[in-house]
Amino acid sequence: MLRISNIEIYYGPVRAINGVSLEVPEGRIVTLLGGNGAGKTTILKTICGLLEDQPDTGVIEFMGKRLNGLNPEQIVRRGITYIQEGRAIFEELTVDENLLMGAYVRRDVHDLRRDRARVLNYFPVLGQRLYQLAGTLSGGEQQMLVIGRGLMANPRLMLLDEPSLGLAPAMVKEVFQIIKTINEEGTTILLVEQNAKMALQIAHYGYLLEAGRIVLSDEAESLLDNQDVRNHYLGIATEVAPKGVTRHKKKKRWR
Amino acid sequence: MFVQLIVSGLATGSLYALLALGLVIIYRTSNVLNFAQGEIAMVSTFVAFTFLETLHIPYLGAFLLAIVTSFLLGAAIEIALLRPARHPTPLGLIIITLGVQQILYGAAGWVWGYDTKVFPSPLSDTKIHRLGSVVLSEVNLWILTASIILMVAFLVFFRYTRLGVAMRAISQNPTTARLMGARTPWIVSLTWAIASVLGAVAGILIAPVTFLDPNMMLNPLLKAFAAATLGGMNSLAGAVVGGGSLGILENLVGGYLTPELKDSVAFFVIVLVLCLRPSGLMGRHYRRRV
Structure with a gap:
């Protein structure tokens, strides 16, 4: 590949x-x-x-x-999605907006909804913090957010x-x-x-x-x-x- | 009297808010204070004036053409003057915007002259509407309506659309935004274009009241800086709230104290905000983790 x-x-x-x-x-x-x-x-x-x-x-x-x-x-x-080291999140966007950014290149709304559900299933803690600023998450949660955001690009x-x-x-x-x-x-x-x-x-x-x-x-x-x-x-x-x-x-x- | 002062203050304030919104949009995407914001608006207003007076295009057409011009002007300034800066620091870029301001000011004086002109407008400053006990001139009524519609539209755009979210993301981490697929340089140009349009609308709305000359936007721009500071430099909603409250405050001081102090209020507000609450009324500035 x-x-x-x-x-x-x-x-x-x-x-x-x-x-x-x-x-x-x-x-x-x-x-x-x-x-x-x-x-x-x-x-x-x-x-x-x-x-x-x-x-x-x-x-x-x-x-x-x-x-x-x-x-x-x-x-x-x-x-190809590159997930950077060191939790490169957008601190002043909410968790939800971070995930939306991850799907920036996508146009397929239906599959996007499915992938979002999949990400929240992998990382339930993100679901609880959807409308919180990403910068307020703990280190581990930020790492999950970064991986989840990468997955949003499918x-x-x-x-x-x-x-x-x-x-x-x-x-x-x-x-x-x-x-x-x-x-x-x-x-x-x-x-x-x-x-x-x-x-x-x-x-x-x-x-x-x-x-x-x-x-x-x-x-x-x-x-x-x-x-x-x-x-x-x-x-x-x-x-x-x-x-x-x-x-x-x-x-x-x-x- | 009190309600009257508040309503007409709100009309002026909504113009400050439009300009402040333009400042904040650019600040949020590229960390640059755009000192040329006012002059871009002034030039767009002169363009509208030329379409109306010289080319005899009807008001609405001239208005729309001026909006398109300001959109292109804003993008062109970013592409031609800010983007070529190698390894720019925010300070360097701010100095560039000061230069742009001077260039536009000089160019406007050269093309249209420094004498004051009357901006022909179908909206009358003397015709008034009565809303209960409050009296509102036709111009102010339109200013209020137009700016509220525009502001709501932009707040929705920045909050809920992919492009709007990307604009906010870019200022925080441009590299990551690129990795997500955002075409960063073009999005920055687009924010300049949008900010210019906001300024142009403010300029064209205010022109029938203040008349038209190259200095017309100097005062409103300074007020817009005060409004943006008051609202919190990085908050879009803050710019709107800051603009509105500054307009009201100004009018109250003008009405109850003395009209002479009206213009000083803005600067008093800047100093007070920076001393007491540096992040502004609605600025939520997140402190980065070490």
């Missing part, structure tokens, strides 16, 4: 992405993992056209058509940027469960995450990005079992003491 071949992205003179290729097949959840500054968000922004004149080289194709050089307004009309492909950022663990689980349900109901998802464990549990396929390069890609289950991934991304590493005494303590690392 989405095919990225060998793209390079520059911020001014600095090359942020070095020849990345990846593919998101229809109906799947594909996750893109990596540490801070690896270039995950850069790739998403480039797909949806936010970075002008990028990618510098390489091709981005969606449903067999090139996206290079289109602006965000055109790309969203092709059926996208074919949803680009999700760090939905777990700054959420309580219980809330993270709930959000990921909903992402899984959204996928099962037919939306393809490209998920960018730092929380590798959660992401790999719901994803079908995963890519590991490091310093602007794909270093590893495999089925999600194999990645969960992969020793390197376990060490570097899942925070499960056994340290061997110099004298050969095994310490029964897990060392945690965040990358």
Whole structure:
């Protein structure tokens, strides 16, 4: 569905992405993992056209058509919705108006009503707060609003940027469960995450990005079992003491 | 006497409200205070005058043509002068609007001259209607009716239509609005066009009373700033309420105290509001989370 071949992205003179290729097949959840500054968000922004004149080289194709050089307004009309990190809500609009904005490109009133009901079904708390200013919601509710608003566009492909950022663990689980349900109901998802464990549990396929390069890609289950991934991304590493005494303590690392 | 002062104050106030509404619409979408709002209205009024006097088009036709002109003028100013600004700050854009104001002022003086003209209008300032004990001139009656209709229409538009909601969304987060598919630059141009139309209506309605010259909108615009501040700079309903109450207040001061103080009331109101309630009567400014 989405095919990225060998793209390079520059911020001014600095090359942020070095020849990345990846593919998101229809109906799947594909996750893109990596540490801070690896270039995950850069790739998403480039797909949806936010970075002008990028990618510098390489091709981005969606449903067999090139996206290079289109602006965000055109790309969203092709059926790609980008859900930004950090709860980019419209604070001074009500929850209801935020949802309406999510459906900005749609003209099909009947289906829109159905999708709105679906969103309120996923996130009942939004239904209770429809006429409240979005800025007064709690952090978790804002994240739900952002995802719900993205769904209002009824996208074919949803680009999700760090939905777990700054959420309580219980809330993270709930959000990921909903992402899984959204996928099962037919939306393809490209998920960018730092929380590798959660992401790999719901994803079908995963890519590991490091310093602007794909270093590893495999089925999600194999990645969960992969020793390197376990060490570097899942925070499960056994340290061997110099004298050969095994310490029964897990060392945690965040990358 | 009291009711009479309130009703005629309301008529003047509704003109302030129209201008203030234009200011607030632009402020809400692009965080710019549009100092050219008054001059755009003035030029549109002169255009209507030209259609009436020189081309002898009937009043309604001239009115509609002037509205169309002001729509195009507002959009053209945004596209030609504000949009090209690279990495604009709100302050830089405000300075641009000041420049636009000066350009329009000079151009109007050059084309139409600085002498005061009588604006021919089928609405009479002397013919009066009686509503109970209240007396209202025909002009004021029309001013009231037209502005109330316009204001209600725009409030509904901003509250309930997709485009209206998008206009409010853009000021808060332009990038996200683009990601939802809003064609941001065009929507901003459209707000300028709409604001200009509101100003033009106010100008044409007020012209038979104040007469026509390049300075005609100076005073009303300052009052409109006061009205917008009073209502809360980012609230559309606030602009309407602010305009109405400023008009009434002015008239009461003029009627009971002294007419000399009438024009100062607006500035007194600005100072008072900024000291006591900076977000205005109806401004609900949400403080962003850290």
